Each structure stands twice: as structure tokens, then as C-alpha cells.
Amino acid sequence: MGFDREALREAVKTHGKVVRVVIAAIKGSSPREVGAAMLVWKDGQSGTIGGGTMEFQAAEAARSQTTAARLTQHALGPDLGQCCGGAVTLLTEIYDRETVDGLDDTIIARSVSDGDMPLSVKRLLAQARGQGVQPEPQLIDGWMVEPVHKPARDLWIWGAGHVGRALVDVLSPLPDLAITWIDTGFERFPDSVPEGVTVLPAANPTELVRHAPRDAEHLVLTYSHNLDLELCNRLLLHDFRFAGLIGSATKWARFRSRLAALGHSPERIKRITCPIGDPSLGKHPQMIAVGVAAQILRPARQNELKKDLSA
Structure with a gap:
């Protein structure tokens, strides 16, 4: 505070x-x-x-x-x-x-x-x-x-679809998060964006990964599986504190295989969390957002991040 x-x-x-x-x-x-x-x-x-x-x-x-x-x-x-x-x-x-x-x-x-x-x-x-x-x-x-308050955590949200919008609505009021929101164009974002959220439209969002702080946290949930995959690839090459990917166990199995084919080791690939959220809450965007928010904000998760910073 x-x-x-x-x-x-x-x-x-x-x-x-x-x-x-x-x-x-x-x-x-x-x-x-x-x-x-x-x-x-x-x-x-x-x-x-x-x-x-x-x-x-x-x-x-x-x-x-x-x-x-x-x-x-x-x-x-x-x-x-x-x-x-x-x-x-x-x-x-x-x-x-x-x-x-x-x-x-x-x-x-x-x-x-x-x-x-x-x-x-x-x-x-x-x-x-x-x-x-x-x-x-x-x-x-x-x-x-x-x-003077300064956000303690950089959170990059990749995707401004229904789940991305729900996540921003849930997370933007929290004072310790500096949110950067990325998608392929201005038209992908809502007309009104919460104060304190930085919007970054880019024709090729993957090119922005190199500009993210190496201790940033990422939530990948774009409209395209191919874009999700390339974002995961770029994040593994760049580094991060946390990276979460929205998707099913089947999607993640496919991604693990493709990321391995791109040269990433199994230990490295395991740094990405998928699925994110709580599947028991259902597939409504707001329920997905609640589950994901709880996952990244729970005390145990914050303790893990503190250990990462002190390592």
C-alpha cells in the first residue's frame, strides 16, 4: 500500500x-x-x-x-x-x-x-x-x-478477446499490477480501457516479447493457436517470471511436442503453466478470469515469485 x-x-x-x-x-x-x-x-x-x-x-x-x-x-x-x-x-x-x-x-x-x-x-x-x-x-x-505507490508486478496479457477483456476487468483495479495488454490492432480492444492499463496494438505481437521485462508475468490467450504457440516459443527464448497459457490438456500436449521440435528442453517447457485457471468453474469468460486471477494472486504463488526474485 x-x-x-x-x-x-x-x-x-x-x-x-x-x-x-x-x-x-x-x-x-x-x-x-x-x-x-x-x-x-x-x-x-x-x-x-x-x-x-x-x-x-x-x-x-x-x-x-x-x-x-x-x-x-x-x-x-x-x-x-x-x-x-x-x-x-x-x-x-x-x-x-x-x-x-x-x-x-x-x-x-x-x-x-x-x-x-x-x-x-x-x-x-x-x-x-x-x-x-x-x-x-x-x-x-x-x-x-x-x-509513493509503484506496482510490484508487470503483467502482460496477450489477447483482447472475451477472456482477455474479462481478465483486465478483474485484475486492473488491483494496485500491485502494472498491466500491458497486447493484440493485433486497436479494433480488437474495447472502446473503454481501465485506467492504468497500457494498450499495445501490433500487427505481429510476437515482436513485442523482446521488449517485456525479464521478470514480467504473461497470460497467453489470443484468438489464434499459431500465435499462442509462437508467443510461447518467444517467451521461452526471452525469459519470464511466470507464463500461463489458456487451453486444454490436449492443446498443451500438442504445444509441448511442437516446442520441443523448436529446440526447447522438457525442463524449459515445464516453466509454462497450462491449463490456467480452474476448469471446475466452467468456460464462461468471467469464470475463467476469476479462476486465472485466483491462481496468479494466491499467497502460495506470490511466495514463489518472491523466491524467484531472491534467487
């Missing part, structure tokens, strides 16, 4: 003045963690600090806020109709184009009490800049400190 500067910048660009509400501190139980935030504007909002009455009241208060920043305390319990039983401190700040442009691109630290920067905050910033140790979002000695 971190300060999503790009989402805030896009919201300000679209809506003008935007109020950001972030959980600055918690005591006891809370529906969301410190750093969880929502953006509020005149007739809408995005993100969530936990839902329920607290979020509704915070959004209404944000729309009528006149001060640049405000710190408020909220007891979660019968008065708010929530059963968490803890207490939450919210920091509510107004942003416009000028204030968004002035935000740091690594760590955003600001006073909520008009005090000079304390030594505790200076130490956090020095550690981040000198040792690369990113601080956790926190309210410390009258200052709110948040690292």
Missing part, C-alpha cells in the same frame, strides 16, 4: 478539485489498514477506506471541506453501525493541479500540525534515500509519511 500519485493526478485532471481521505492511524480492529485511501469529488468517488457508515460520512464531509487538510478521529462501534470495535484516524486533504504537480515521486511526507520536520521523519527519509528502505504508511510525530 502506498500513495497512488498517478490515480490522484488522473482524478484531478478529470474532476478538478479532489479530496483524498487516507487512514492515518488505527487502534484496535479496523476494516482497512493504515494507508488505505479513497478519492472524493463533487459527484463521485473511487477507492475505499472500508465501506459502511464511516466511509459514507467521510465522503460527505470531504465534499464540504474548506481547509487544505484535516485530521479526525472516528470510533468504530454502535454509533457508526460497524462492529470492528476499534478507532480510526483519518487525514483528509484537498488537491488540485498545482498541489498534485508538487508531490514527490518517491515518498510523500507532510505535516498535519504545522510543525517542523522531526528527527524521526528525517531518519525515515534518510533510510529511504540512502538505503532504499521504503517506510510503511504512518502518522508519526505530527507528520504523515507515505511511500
Whole structure:
């Protein structure tokens, strides 16, 4: 979790003045963690600090806020109709184009009490800049400190058909994924693409494989078996953290044979996962997307990726 500067910048660009509400501190139980935030504007909002009455009241208060920043305390319990039983401190700040442009691109630290920067905050910033140790979002000695959010995982989705579209709908709201979406032309993509998704139309998508980061994850699900096969071939030559191919066991048996004929060893070919998803969920595009998303996001899978990075 971190300060999503790009989402805030896009919201300000679209809506003008935007109020950001972030959980600055918690005591006891809370529906969301410190750093969880929502953006509020005149007739809408995005993100969530936990839902329920607290979020509704915070959004209404944000729309009528006149001060640049405000710190408020909220007891979660019968008065708010929530059963968490803890207490939450919210920091509510107004942003416009000028204030968004002035935000740091690594760590955003600001006073909520008009005090000079304390030594505790200076130490956090020095550690981040000198040792690369990113601080956790926190309210410390009258200052709110948040690292700027940067997606931790590059996900390349090859194919903008029904399953590709369903996958993008499911995965694009997740903050830790930077999604690159590839197909053979602009006409293959929907008219509206979620914010933060990079669309890459290419007459020959396989030529883009060499531009993918070597630690990227790939989901191959194009309209063509021949294109799928060549993408798998190029990925095996290029390297990746994860590669998943949509298809049946029969398709994968055929692909294994053809990839072997192209010179790939059985051990290398095994790095590609096929089938992907959960066949028991059925073949509806949204159900396939749910199964694939669960597969690549499950804790065990994320632990495997962390081991790959530390190897």
C-alpha cells in the first residue's frame, strides 16, 4: 500500500478539485489498514477506506471541506453501525493541479500540525534515500509519511478477446499490477480501457516479447493457436517470471511436442503453466478470469515469485 500519485493526478485532471481521505492511524480492529485511501469529488468517488457508515460520512464531509487538510478521529462501534470495535484516524486533504504537480515521486511526507520536520521523519527519509528502505504508511510525530505507490508486478496479457477483456476487468483495479495488454490492432480492444492499463496494438505481437521485462508475468490467450504457440516459443527464448497459457490438456500436449521440435528442453517447457485457471468453474469468460486471477494472486504463488526474485 502506498500513495497512488498517478490515480490522484488522473482524478484531478478529470474532476478538478479532489479530496483524498487516507487512514492515518488505527487502534484496535479496523476494516482497512493504515494507508488505505479513497478519492472524493463533487459527484463521485473511487477507492475505499472500508465501506459502511464511516466511509459514507467521510465522503460527505470531504465534499464540504474548506481547509487544505484535516485530521479526525472516528470510533468504530454502535454509533457508526460497524462492529470492528476499534478507532480510526483519518487525514483528509484537498488537491488540485498545482498541489498534485508538487508531490514527490518517491515518498510523500507532510505535516498535519504545522510543525517542523522531526528527527524521526528525517531518519525515515534518510533510510529511504540512502538505503532504499521504503517506510510503511504512518502518522508519526505530527507528520504523515507515505511511500509513493509503484506496482510490484508487470503483467502482460496477450489477447483482447472475451477472456482477455474479462481478465483486465478483474485484475486492473488491483494496485500491485502494472498491466500491458497486447493484440493485433486497436479494433480488437474495447472502446473503454481501465485506467492504468497500457494498450499495445501490433500487427505481429510476437515482436513485442523482446521488449517485456525479464521478470514480467504473461497470460497467453489470443484468438489464434499459431500465435499462442509462437508467443510461447518467444517467451521461452526471452525469459519470464511466470507464463500461463489458456487451453486444454490436449492443446498443451500438442504445444509441448511442437516446442520441443523448436529446440526447447522438457525442463524449459515445464516453466509454462497450462491449463490456467480452474476448469471446475466452467468456460464462461468471467469464470475463467476469476479462476486465472485466483491462481496468479494466491499467497502460495506470490511466495514463489518472491523466491524467484531472491534467487
